[in-house]
Amino acid sequence: MALATTIDFLLAKAVDNGVAAGFYAMAANRDGVVYSGGAGTRDGKSPWADDTVAWLASMTKSIVAVAALQLVERGVIGLDTPTADVLPELAASHVLEGYDGDVPRLRPVRTPVTLRMLLSHTAGAGYSFLSADLARYQQENKIPTSLECKLASIVDSPLVYEPGTDTWYGTGLEWVGLAISRLTGRDLATHLREAVFDPLGMVDTAFGIVDRSRLATVWAKTPDGLMTVPFELPAEPEFFSGGGGLYGTPRDYLTFLRMLGAGGVFNGVKLLEPETLTAAQQSHSAVFGRLVSANPATSHDIDLLPGTPVSWSLLGIRNEERTPQARPVGTVAWAGGANCYYWVETDGATAGVLFTQLVPFADPGVIGLFADIEQAARA
Template sequence: MTSAKTIDRLLAKAVDDGVGAGFYTMVARRGGLVYSGGAGTRDGTSPWREDTIAWLASMTKSIVAVAALQLVEHGAVELDAPIVDVLPELATLQVLEGYDGEVPRLRPVRTQVTLRMLLSHTSGAGYSFLSADLARYQQKNRIPTNLELKLASLVDTPLVYEPGTTTMYGNGLEWVGLAITRITGRDLATHLQEAVFDPLRMTDTAFGIVDRSRMATVHAKTPNGLTALPFELPSAPEFLSGGGGLYGTPRDYLTFLRMLGAGGILNGVRLLDSEMLTAAQQSHSMVFGRAASVNPTTSHDIDLLPGTSVSWSLLGMRNEERTPQDRPVGTVAWAGGANCYYWVDTDGATAGVLFTQLVPFADPDVVRLFADIEQAIRT
């Protein structure tokens, strides 16, 4: 059975088994498209297509990281200099060390945060769905959630560890997005449009929905099956989310990945210097493993490569050993909260996306489906 027929079968079976309402996958090899197909529906009626619009959620992070690295190349910001001149709020944040009964243990931050820390998830910034103490603090102090897109969700939320001392997936890219707006003097949407989307002709990727007629419906997996979930980010946010605010399509995102796999250039347009990209793809964090969720309605425990050591590059997660799917060491990969996933080999050998719109995140069945798709491509 060819890899295309295998992927067709995997996607159809996932729909038949109720894993999700619909899926779409695109894969490139050496820059050329080798698979594009889907199964199920995006909205209960219409099929998924390569131009179906979905919430990218945390797949936004890699795009914003590229925009930040462009500014490093241009000398507008340094990776390892304290970034408090751009983000003075970080200097006054406290570290939440835990609780003594009902009283939070807070202390001033001792280490100045850098752009490298924010990009590599070593800055101390956390997510409440991965930290019971942080969730407790935000609830007690009525701090808005990340999805409300209010500045208070950033500036009133303490760090969960001393910057530079460990690795924890968190909202550091929200700060990066804010830094880009202050450095450039432009809102994040305008800057990404001119710096990334227009050069790559990513016409459907934006902080708003460019065409509602192509929008996919988010579903929640419940004990009673899949349930359509009305979801849309705020239309008038206080800030544009560099950590999860973009909508886009499988076709656009694969275009972005092809640029990364080709050394920062695509169709004659260079977005990043090859040396900068190579350095960014290296490990910039401590090795970590499974991330335990404390909010099962938001996410399952996160372990996208079970049994494999992983760390963070400046562009996404990277595996530190070859995977059972034969993924090369150093492949960059990550995902979005509605169970979209991607990988891109640093040498451009393969790149792939799996799109759906399903919560909670890190659904074990979708993670296995993604692994099986990658296996089909690499064998």
């Protein structure tokens, strides 16, 4: 069966089964785009397209990581230099070790935090939806959520373990975005546009919605079926969220992935040196498995590659064993909170995205569909 026919069928079947209201998928190899198509609707009436605008959520992180690595290449910051000078609030933070009754156990952080730790999710920063203690602390102290795009969401939140002693998933890239802004003297939106988006021709990716007429609606799975939910990040954020603030399109994001797969170069434009990218794609954390959700309304338990051990590169997760979909060891991948997903092989053999706008995150049906699409793209 031809690739297009196979993936068209998979997408249509997922919509018919109520996995989501609509999807768009794209895949590429070294020769170019090999699949681009969708099923269902983006807003209840209009079909998905390659230029449909969607909330990228945590797929923002990989883009911000590239911008940070560009600064490393220029000698502006080192991967292993303590970040206290540029992020003094982080250096002065505390570690939340738990609660004694109603009293939080807090102690000053002891270990200097580095850029490598922030990029590889080993810095101690956490997300409240993965930590009941952190969620409790933020609620009791009226700390804004990351979706409010306020600096207090990271500055006033404690770490959840001592930097460098564990592997977690959290707000490290929020801190990286703040560091980029301070190091360059310009806001993160401007810097990403000039350093990444404009060179690659990613015309629809921004902190904000470039064209509301192409915007996909966010849907939620409820006991009564799929329902639309009002969602939009602040139009004028207090600070630009390096961990999840971007909107973009399937077409733009696949372009970004093809640059990663081609060694930092796309259409003659070099964003990173191949050596930098190769080092970034290596493992920089301990191996881990399922991430257990503390807030089922936000996310299911996160296990994007069931049964396959993974670790953090500086760009996203990497699988440490070959997967049932024949994903080679070391392939970089990650996802966004509204159930967008990507993979990219380090040698550019294949790359792909699956877009939808559905909460909660890590929907098993969408993860299964993504696996089937990836397997088809490799066949």
